[in-house]
Amino acid sequence: MSGPEHRRASSGRDAPARVRRRQRRRRRATAAVALAAAVWVTVLSLAAAVDDFPRGLFLLVCGALVAAGVWEGVLRRGWGRVAGLAGAGAALTGGVLLLIDEGYLRTLLLLGLGALVWHAAARSAFRPDVVLPPAERPRRPVVVVNPRSGNGRAVRAGLAQAARDRGIDVVELRPGEDLAALVRSAVAAGADAVGMAGGDGSQAVVAAVAADAGLPYACIPAGTRNHFAVDLGVDRSDVVGALDALVDGSERVVDLAEVNGRVFVNNVSLGVYAHAVQREGYRAAKVRTLLDAVPGSLGARGGSRDLTWTTPGGRTMQGAAVILVGNNQYRLGGAAGAGTRPAVDQGLLGVTVVDPSDGSARHRRRPWRQWVVHEFRVEATPPVPVGIDGEAAVLDAPVVFRVRPAALRVRIAVHHPGASPSAIEPVGALAALRALARIAGGGDPRQRPSRVPPAVRQQAR
Numbered sequence: 001m002s003g004p005e006h007r008r009a010s011s012g013r014d015a016p017a018r019v020r021r022r023q024r025r026r027r028r029a030t031a032a033v034a035l036a037a038a039v040w041v042t043v044l045s046l047a048a049a050v051d052d053f054p055r056g057l058f059l060l061v062c063g064a065l066v067a068a069g070v071w072e073g074v075l076r077r078g079w080g081r082v083a084g085l086a087g088a089g090a091a092l093t094g095g096v097l098l099l100i101d102e103g104y105l106r107t108l109l110l111l112g113l114g115a116l117v118w119h120a121a122a123r124s125a126f127r128p129d130v131v132l133p134p135a136e137r138p139r140r141p142v143v144v145v146n147p148r149s150g151n152g153r154a155v156r157a158g159l160a161q162a163a164r165d166r167g168i169d170v171v172e173l174r175p176g177e178d179l180a181a182l183v184r185s186a187v188a189a190g191a192d193a194v195g196m197a198g199g200d201g202s203q204a205v206v207a208a209v210a211a212d213a214g215l216p217y218a219c220i221p222a223g224t225r226n227h228f229a230v231d232l233g234v235d236r237s238d239v240v241g242a243l244d245a246l247v248d249g250s251e252r253v254v255d256l257a258e259v260n261g262r263v264f265v266n267n268v269s270l271g272v273y274a275h276a277v278q279r280e281g282y283r284a285a286k287v288r289t290l291l292d293a294v295p296g297s298l299g300a301r302g303g304s305r306d307l308t309w310t311t312p313g314g315r316t317m318q319g320a321a322v323i324l325v326g327n328n329q330y331r332l333g334g335a336a337g338a339g340t341r342p343a344v345d346q347g348l349l350g351v352t353v354v355d356p357s358d359g360s361a362r363h364r365r366r367p368w369r370q371w372v373v374h375e376f377r378v379e380a381t382p383p384v385p386v387g388i389d390g391e392a393a394v395l396d397a398p399v400v401f402r403v404r405p406a407a408l409r410v411r412i413a414v415h416h417p418g419a420s421p422s423a424i425e426p427v428g429a430l431a432a433l434r435a436l437a438r439i440a441g442g443g444d445p446r447q448r449p450s451r452v453p454p455a456v457r458q459q460a461r
Helices: 005-051 056-075 080-101 103-127 158-163 177-188 200-213 227-232 241-248 272-277 288-297 429-440 454-460
Strands: 141-145 170-174 193-198 217-221 250-257 262-264 266-269 308-310 314-319 322-327 349-354 368-373 375-378 384-388 391-395 401-413
Touching: 005 056, 005 103, 005 429, 056 080, 056 103, 056 314, 056 368, 080 103, 103 429, 141 158, 141 177, 141 217, 141 241, 158 170, 158 241, 170 177, 170 391, 177 193, 193 200, 200 227, 200 241, 200 250, 200 262, 217 227, 217 241, 241 401, 250 322, 272 314, 288 322, 308 375, 349 401
Parallel strands: 141 170, 141 193, 193 217, 217 401
Antiparallel strands: 250 262, 250 401, 266 322, 266 384, 308 314, 322 349, 349 368, 375 401, 384 391
């Protein structure tokens, strides 16, 4: 190889390392700035309270409210984040209106500036961007494109031509074709990496074939929801850019799960949602169909009442509004990253059970219980309607779930996040402060879930 060619090749191999070092420095810097700003807000408020007691107590209260609102803005998403930031703004505005005549305007402005820096730096430090180890470039990558998925998203994006421009072979899935057989044929013909441009149900089929063949797989988010892509760290708004995973992507190893021998990548639901996906018109009107399914699912003779399962504590339970079994555990509630999985490589099934409404039952702090297991079993008398990665199916009982740890090699484009939205964002104020300190010290930014969380196990009893 000539000198210039060698330098270009070396530069290409070193690029992820350079990105990794640059990203690590940026994250450490923003975490340090966030901690410094938090200390600044605290010290400023305390100093004012001590120097001008008792009038300074009003500013201390104002500072506490601003800090609490800003922190909620960091740790929440959606309306929770809006409410937190609005509360911080209202507290600061109220402080200005009440204390401006006392000579605190400069202090309040510094307090607001510190809170703004704190919020922005913490949000930057908790961005779900990680740099994964580089992987060898495939010699003959193949991507299967479902042109109908996501209402024709792949076609609108010009995905097939973009793949060919990158040297990726394209196979189009036509109506009525067996997707698994199509991928196996491509592997038999020499494909050494496979990608799927389609929805989550199609992703599970291709991922299973790739795992069985020991080949790397790429998730191209050309479906409607693309939940698996989000939890893998693929930018679902960048359909064409996701193809770069099959050219010069990085690699991570994740788990697969199966129900009665069928592979799934996200989750399997039993109960209300499972009944809803069986109904005609579900995809056109998901919320209405889901609500219409509730009475039949929770009624005395509904399928949900017939489900029998066992808690980790050994108690046999019957009936549930929803049983959701995930390929790893989901984060629920109002925390940042809710509805996603912090990790998909823990070798565990995440079980979530939502109890049916019962006026005589003791109210739980949360309407659901969660725990993690390696295997889960649901008994029932009739066949059980289920939703497998959002696709309707009916399974014979018992319904048996198992995890397949480290089963799938996943390629991800270097410029995509590489981690789930909940992989780095912590739950709780103290956990967030500890995470900032860990990141500022050069530690792993990812929140690694405990394999056997005692609190979760206790909650499930």
